[in-house]
Amino acid sequence: MRSNEPDATELALCAVFPTDLTMLLHAAAERMTDELDLAAVQMGLNDVRDWLVLAALDDGRPRTQLELSRVVCVDKTTLISVLDRLEKHELVVRSVDPADRRVRIPQITPTGRKVYAKFAIARDAAEAHALDGVDQADRALLLSLLARIADRQEATLSST
Amino acid sequence: MRSNEPDATELALCAVFPTDLTMLLHAAAERMTDELDLAAVQMGLNDVRDWLVLAALDDGRPRTQLELSRVVCVDKTTLISVLDRLEKHELVVRSVDPADRRVRIPQITPTGRKVYAKFAIARDAAEAHALDGVDQADRALLLSLLARIADRQEATLSST
DNA sequence: TTCGGATCGTCCGGGTCCAGACGATCCGAA
DNA sequence: TTCGGATCGTCTGGACCCGGACGATCCGAA
Incomplete structure (x- = not known):
């Protein structure tokens, strides 16, 4: 019950760390994921990794499992269980590179493509909802800054 | 060795999902966390939760463990292990509310404050580095949009 | 005072994650 | 051809996470 302290404890971490970039990134990512996870389970996907892998496979470009794990930033051993699940649901197939x-080349099936397309609609709706009222220029700026942050670290990493 | 395929596979997920908000949020958060985790370990902290808790305690406002777990979005059972570790290193103490x-009131110790201050410098440097070259107005916009996304979902959740 | 329900911190069980080890396979050198 | 090192996908051990259950404690009602 929240009848005792309805909003006093509800001050989210934004109230505590209002200007911390890393915190805000985490919180925002978490919020979006929560919403998308909901949509994902409704159509049989398990969690964010499932549709992440599906999204990567959707472009049809052949990739080995190792390449795929790097692209979606999922550990290769964890990727196995994701692919096992997706394969069981007949959303992907693993074919051996002749x-x-x-190497195995995971490929999305027509069923998988259909499920992903359906999910993509929900995803776009959620993102549109999150940015409702933000004009186009600001959206573009947000995306470009995020991409910049996401890519930046490659340089710092490779300097080791 | 990356002598074989140095950059062919290095195309991060931004190249695959260039316009997906959720993906970019995740990737950006991940990059920042990786960098900060490195700094954290160097000064004896374990991972992102450790300094997150420390940061929340640093404002000196007394909070119960339950309140604290809500503020930093860490499960209350997980928070126990975090506090155990921090207490072992004498960065926090748990005092019983008379x-x-x-209830236990975790409080940051002078040592903890010192460690956190040191970490905060590294954090600020990392964030400044990530946003290097971005002018002040754009930074403010980024932060406000992130805060907006992070907070938005509370409304949609409480509507259930 | 006594007592039942609510709330605190903690513990336990099942599930998940990932570093490291392993067999299978490729490929270049001799 | 043969062989040694490198690389692929998979498996396994130990650590972690979190939902649910527990004892300790509080508080309002009788």
């Missing part, structure tokens, strides 16, 4: 029988 | 012996 040129190199060590 | 008015209600059920």
